[in-house]
Amino acid sequence: MTVSPLPLAEFVVRVDNVIFSVDTDQNRLLVLLVQRQQPPFIGYWSLPGTLVRQGESLEAAAYRTLAEKIRVSNLYLEQLYTFGESDRNPTYGKRYLSVSYFALVRFADAELIVPGELPVQWFALSACPDLAFDHSKILAYGHRRLCNKLEYSPVAFDVLPEYFTLNDLYQFYSTVLGANFSDYSNFRSRLLKLGILQDTHQKVIRGAGRPATLYRFDREAFAALKDKPLVFV
Structure with missing residues (x-):
């Protein structure tokens, strides 16, 4: 038939x-x-x-x-x-x-x-x-994609200010991924070892804390690494 x-x-x-x-x-x-x-x-x-x-x-x-x-x-x-x-x-x-x-x-x-x-x-x-x-299904899918992108790509630097502290960066990641995604010390160590953050040698004082170093995203340094498997968090 x-x-x-x-x-x-x-x-x-x-x-x-x-x-x-x-x-x-x-x-x-x-x-x-x-x-x-x-x-x-x-x-x-x-x-x-x-x-x-x-x-x-x-x-x-x-x-x-x-x-x-x-x-x-x-x-x-x-x-x-x-x-x-x-x-x-x-x-x-x-x-x-x-x-x-x-x-x-x-x-x-x-x-x-x-x-x-x-x-x-x-x-x-x-x-x-x-x-x-x-x-709601589309939104959930989008959230999963955003979390995944943050883990291996520099998407955060497209929307952060040009100059930021490591705590600014950590706060951004923890807001998206959840407060328990990584402790600050490990996060700081991992990002600095990648060599894609440029120390501006400038400090900023916020509240009663110690002066914090301002960094900027080094796009040239990242361009040399973009074809390599990177883990940001």
Whole structure:
């Protein structure tokens, strides 16, 4: 018996962004969410996203939806994963394919844009509400990717200030990875041995503590090592 082939699927393609930031002052990993103003899932929070326009690349769509929600000068953006389950979006009976990206932005410089009445808000990852569609799944996937990237790549330096102390760097990592990821002494020793931090020979005093050395990321030193397996934490 001949089995008739299934008809070709027709997709609507959209981009959804998982936008993270690190508030080291309050030890919070944050994610940017928008509140839906129309069905389905009206009133629910969701990841910022957009339908891909004619002639527009996926990356351009990701940057566009990011620029519509936030102004920031320093960021890291990377394609995350494609989510395409047949029942992930009930809108109009169409099948929606979501190409997700994750971004990391500098919290101190990030300025939220709220067009019209659309609520846009930072949420602590530990206190996120249930999200519309499968966005909770996308968010969890993005968090795992961010943690993995921090372990072997210098993504943190894309959003840290140019000059930072080792404690600033440790606070950034511990906010994302959890306070028990490494003790400070081991973290300090490992990073300095890599040879990618340049001592500026400048000191900064914060509070009643001792003066701390300011460092900067040495991109030339890292370029010589980028093809080697590195472990940052």
